[in-house]
Amino acid sequence: MTRIAVVGGHGQVAKHLHIALRRSEHTPVALVRNPDYREELEGLGAEVRLLDIEADDAAAFANAFEGCGAVVFAAGGGPDGDIERKRTVDLEGSLKSIEGARRAGIGRFVQLSAIGVDNPVPQDTEPVWRAYVEAKRDADAALRDSGLDWTIIRPGRLTDDPATDAVRLAPEVEPGEIPRADVGAVLAAVLDEPGTVGQQVDLVAGNDTVADAVRALV
DSSP, X not given: OOEEEEETTTSHHHHHHHHHHHHTTOEEEEEESOGGGHXXXXXXXXXXXXXXXXXXXXXXHHHHTTTOSEXXXXXXXXXXXXXXXXXXXXXXXXXXXXXXXXXXXXXXXXXXXXXXXXXXXXXXXOHHHHXXXXXXXXXXXXXXXXXXXXXXXXXXXXXXXOOOSOEEEESSOOOOEEEHHHHHHHHHHHHTOGGGXXXXXXXXXXXXXXXXXXXXXX
């Protein structure tokens, strides 16, 4: 059993990830700013540690990662219209997580991103969406250059539908939807597959089970 640090541990995908990690006999360590989340997250089987993604520095991230064997960056600034939080959470939070993992001696790092963020952003794109895409793009580029054992998962439009265990996972796919529950299952599955190190893949609903889709990447 390995402790897995989950940055953004109260996020909607992260909650599904905690459940998936417990099923694979890992201990999720949910890193959150608000201590009021503790009871809910412990109910999902997670250990809870406090971390403020925006206010804390890389040293605090390293301390929060103590005793963990891998890091999953699953945080996001959310659809609140706050452009600044796309930088401080989606980009800077990822950068501090990368540096924190280095300081803590953790090599394995899985990042939740978004489909299509490497594509050119049209000039007439809404400013908040542009900020989000650019933050995710730059965070992924930093992780690819980090020297860590990284995997980047880029899901399509997220839904709250029940898990299907029917996905498509490939370096590039047509945009589509995917339940958050299936995204959590994929994040947990790639952590346990060394053959996914160094891979950046898109994720949408499809016809393969999560296990088969991950095996096909190796």
